[in-house]
Amino acid sequence: MSRTVYVNGEFLPEEDAKISVFDRGFLFADAAYEVFPVLDGGIVDADAHLARLARSLDELDFPAHYTPDEYLPVLKTLVRNNKLHEGLIYMQVTRGAQDRSFNFPKNADPTVVMFTQQDTIADDPVAKTGITVITVPDIRWQRCDIKTVALLPACLAKAEASRRGADDAWLVDDEGFITEGSSNNAYIITKDNKVVTRHLSKAILHGITRVSVLSLISQTNLELEERPFTIEEANGAIEAFSTSASAFVMPVVSINGNKIADGKPGPHAMVLRKLCLEAARQSAAETPALSPRHRIKKRSS
Numbered sequence: 488m489s490r491t492v493y494v495n496g497e498f499l500p501e502e503d504a505k506i507s508v509f510d511r512g513f514l515f516a517d518a519a520y521e522v523f524p525v526l527d528g529g530i531v532d533a534d535a536h537l538a539r540l541a542r543s544l545d546e547l548d549f550p551a552h553y554t555p556d557e558y559l560p561v562l563k564t565l566v567r568n569n570k571l572h573e574g575l576i577y578m579q580v581t582r583g584a585q586d587r588s589f590n591f592p593k594n595a596d597p598t599v600v601m602f603t604q605q606d607t608i609a610d611d612p613v614a615k616t617g618i619t620v621i622t623v624p625d626i627r628w629q630r631c632d633i634k635t636v637a638l639l640p641a642c643l644a645k646a647e648a649s650r651r652g653a654d655d656a657w658l659v660d661d662e663g664f665i666t667e668g669s670s671n672n673a674y675i676i677t678k679d680n681k682v683v684t685r686h687l688s689k690a691i692l693h694g695i696t697r698v699s700v701l702s703l704i705s706q707t708n709l710e711l712e713e714r715p716f717t718i719e720e721a722n723g724a725i726e727a728f729s730t731s732a733s734a735f736v737m738p739v740v741s742i743n744g745n746k747i748a749d750g751k752p753g754p755h756a757m758v759l760r761k762l763c764l765e766a767a768r769q770s771a772a773e774t775p776a777l778s779p780r781h782r783i784k785k786r787s788s
């Protein structure tokens with residue numbers, strides 16, 4: 488069935504949703520994006536994702552053309568039009584269309600596109616077995632804190648993972664420290680019950696799920712250490728996991744073919760996953776998009 492897609496103020500059937508071949512998002516990856524999780528027909532952490540998008544656009548010198556609040560009703564309408572109970576909303580803003588020129592256009596209107604994808608996030612069977620990762624050099628640029636659509640290094644990393652029979656790739660900087668996953672933040676848990684994840688800087692995306700998970704650590708017997716860690720340290724960890732809007736907390740069970748502990752999802756990661764999902768459902772309930780009738784109908788079916 489055709490989805491409804493949002494393009495520049497219009498809700499269109501996906502076959503009719505088109506943008507210009509001169510769009511700078513297409514020509515130069517001159518665009519930023521967000522991925523919003525949807526649970527129980529509500530949007531998770533909507534304000535935080537909209538605020539990060541506004542920041543990305545600001546860092547890229549986009550002319551200020553909207554306030555984050557403006558797009559919340561649009562996101563909700565899109566979820567409603569697509570009857571999306573669980574999945575993701577993708578939102579992209581480009582600098583607009585003009586004849587190809589490296590210089591920023593003087594008066595192009597930004598292109599704004601949003602679409603939904605149905606997905607099983609909460610009961611994802613993959614979380615029960617965990618994922619395997621390999622490590623690859625982090626060949627991205629020096630502003631990984633900006634969520635741009637220049638994702639070819641991430642695609643190459645995932646392709647390499649797939650070639651080597653793994654599910655995902657963790658990226659390693661020039662000093663041998665892991666920055667983050669190809670499309671997620673990366674964590675290990677050490678023998679002394681410390682959750683270690685790279686500190687915030689321009690080297691990683693400041694994950695919205697990361698904020699949620701770090702705030703939940705105080706509800707466990709774990710402690711937090713925000714600092715870089717190496718592959719060797721990860722190999723000696725008792726658990727590992729990654730976080731993202733599309734997977735929440737995902738246990739990592741091996742790195743470069745070396746099992747983490749017994750090679751099964753660790754209990755701490757599973758507790759953090761449960762807490763994170765509870766927090767996400769609460770956030771979704773605070774930003775409902777589907778009508779109550781649809782939210783309940785789908786849950787009980």
Ligand code: PDD
Pocket residue numbers: 522667668669670671672691692693694695696697730731732733
């Ligand atoms: N990726 N790091 C990178 C490089 C990412 O691309 C993402 C998200 C994250 C996690 O951020 P958050 O918790 O806000 O989703 C970290 C999204 C899901 C994507 O590109 O599909």
